[in-house]
Amino acid sequence: MNSNLLILFKGEKQDYGKVSLHSHSFWQLEIVTRGHIAYTLLEESGKVLNAGDMLLIPPYQGHEFRYDMPGAAWVTLKFERNVRHAEPWGGVIPKSLFTEKFTASLLATITGTILRPYEKTFVEGMLESLFVYIESEDFCRAEDEPSRIVRAITDMVRERNGRPVNVDEIAERLSYTRSHVSKLFKQLTGENLKSFIDRVRLEKAKEMLRYSEFNISYITEELGFKDIFTFSRFFKRMTGMNPRQYRAH
Structure with a gap:
């Protein structure tokens, strides 16, 4: 399996806040489960993730999050991955039937953030399915x-x-x-x-x-x-x- 999960945690913000611009050597997947979260990635600021959207962040890509509206909730997955391409893709994965099923399966299966070995393997398998989805025609189709x-x-x-x-x-x-x-x-x-x-x-x-x-x-x-x-x-x-x-x- 190409993906190695490092950590999974669920976040919630009842007030305003910000995670300052930073980067790291591993991948990150941010899944918004409630509300809205503003973000910066690849020097693009002023963008907003809505509930159901995902943000895939490749290694060493600077990013930040801003919680401009109270009540936002999210799930963060940080993982390592063997990359087949020289320039890994990163960006928004808009809400779709796939993201809804992905998130629902994740939340239904993972009740805590300290994962048992089989739970970790399950999540890593889901990450593999995410990358297959990104390369599919369903995802690549122009979103007009x-x-x-x-x-x-x-x-x-x-x-x-x-x-x-x-x-x-x-x-x-x-x-x-x-x-x-x-x-x-x-x-x-x-x-x-x-x-x-x-x-x-x-x-x-x-x-x-x-x-x-x-x-x-x-x-x-x-x-x-x-x-x-x-x-x-x-x-x-x-x-x-x-x-x-x-x-x-």
């Missing part, structure tokens, strides 16, 4: 308004974990019309939104058929299909095989 909408759509579909969601429901949650959501998704991804929803459902169906012991009736119900016939027809249309054939393949 259309891109944020498309990211929200894909997050919403994948949150269902294979269960049905329709375009009207997505449009209503985003406060846009069905036609606008469908057109925007097609323009930015090249894929029809309904096709994307079906593809995500198919991915989950394949996963359950191949790697679980659940029977097809249970999988049908779990994925929200009306009956086995409907599920089989959907699966055959997408793959050319029915679920039983795929499982035996």
Whole structure:
């Protein structure tokens, strides 16, 4: 594993304060869990982290934090890492479905700051997943308004974990019309939104058929299909095989 966790602690500030500009030889990940924290990094000042945002700080990069509004809370992870690139990336990792899951898993698993060996290994594994996320298309996609909408759509579909969601429901949650959501998704991804929803459902169906012991009736119900016939027809249309054939393949 590339990451070696040095320390993890949870902070909270009920009044105003500041951590002066400094740097160190190890990495730091700052996760804002409540309120707002102003920061300086790479000589950029006047920036603000909101709840759900993360700040990744590479070694030897000067940084400071300012608590201009009482009530801020955060989690700090400091760690060493074997870097494959000459110039490691650092900066803001905006709030997303990934950061929400990352933070929720961290807070649910780690109850104290003196970690047991298996807890330390767990956190180090999460740090590895963070770096994989940073290098993914989801993170690298430009964050203009259309891109944020498309990211929200894909997050919403994948949150269902294979269960049905329709375009009207997505449009209503985003406060846009069905036609606008469908057109925007097609323009930015090249894929029809309904096709994307079906593809995500198919991915989950394949996963359950191949790697679980659940029977097809249970999988049908779990994925929200009306009956086995409907599920089989959907699966055959997408793959050319029915679920039983795929499982035996």
